């Protein structure tokens with residue numbers, strides 16, 4: 001079973017990404033209620049109890065609110081940083097179990113290897129992840145105020161990258177949020193703008209990457225077409241016609257294969 005993933009929910013209404021490879025399935029984040037999460041898993045053809053773990057990026061409700069209840073209901077272990085465990089209050093519940101992954105460290109979850117990379121965000125121990133299986137890997141980073149070198153380097157070998165493209169600065173500036181919230185989003189511990197993502201795609205996207213999924217779009221301060229145009233322009237400027245861009249709505253995506261096109265490309269070169 002080659003590595004693939006599927007966004008089940010994205011943005012402030014709740015985040016969850018299903019990752020599958022080598023017969024193992026895990027969720028990154030559970031920011032939806034356990035019933036909604038189970039429904040979305042089932043419509044992806046996946047039984048909730050077949051998951052090996054829920055890997056939690058940080059304690060904010062749109063990423064972690066359903067994690068403890070999901071773990072209890074379906075007997076699935078949680079995994080994340082020590083900071084997330086404390087800040088999410090997992091200690092107060094009888095969850096199935098919690099596997100600590102240290103920032104910069106890796107942990108095997110069945111056939112998948114999860115590597116945790118610390119990210120700058122106003123949370124207790126927020127993480128981005130690289131999930132690898134049999135030579136293919138995908139990077140997953142939402143909720144970060146800027147892209148630190150450690151994330152860029154960890155994603156350099158990834159075949160697919162999911163990254164947030166949260167806001168357009170002009171829409172945020174002119175939009176309805178109170179100034180204190182605008183300042184939080186704009187800060188180095190807030191969220192990535194479309195421009196931040198464009199700079200990353202233009203200058204730092206790894207040469208193996210064939211798929212970029214742009215996630216966690218603000219519904220008030222961004223627009224999917226603006227996100228697509230900004231990203232595709234940046235990739236054009238970088239001569240990266242080999243990279244496909246997908247924008248996820250709040251309802252998520254279909255299955256996205258990781259690394260398959262790369263091996264097809266490699267075979268093409270043989271003939």
Ligand SMILES: [Zn+2]
Nearest residue numbers: 060062063143
């Ligand atoms: Zn979030």
Ligand SMILES: [Zn+2]
Nearest residue numbers: 058060121143
């Ligand atoms: Zn957050």
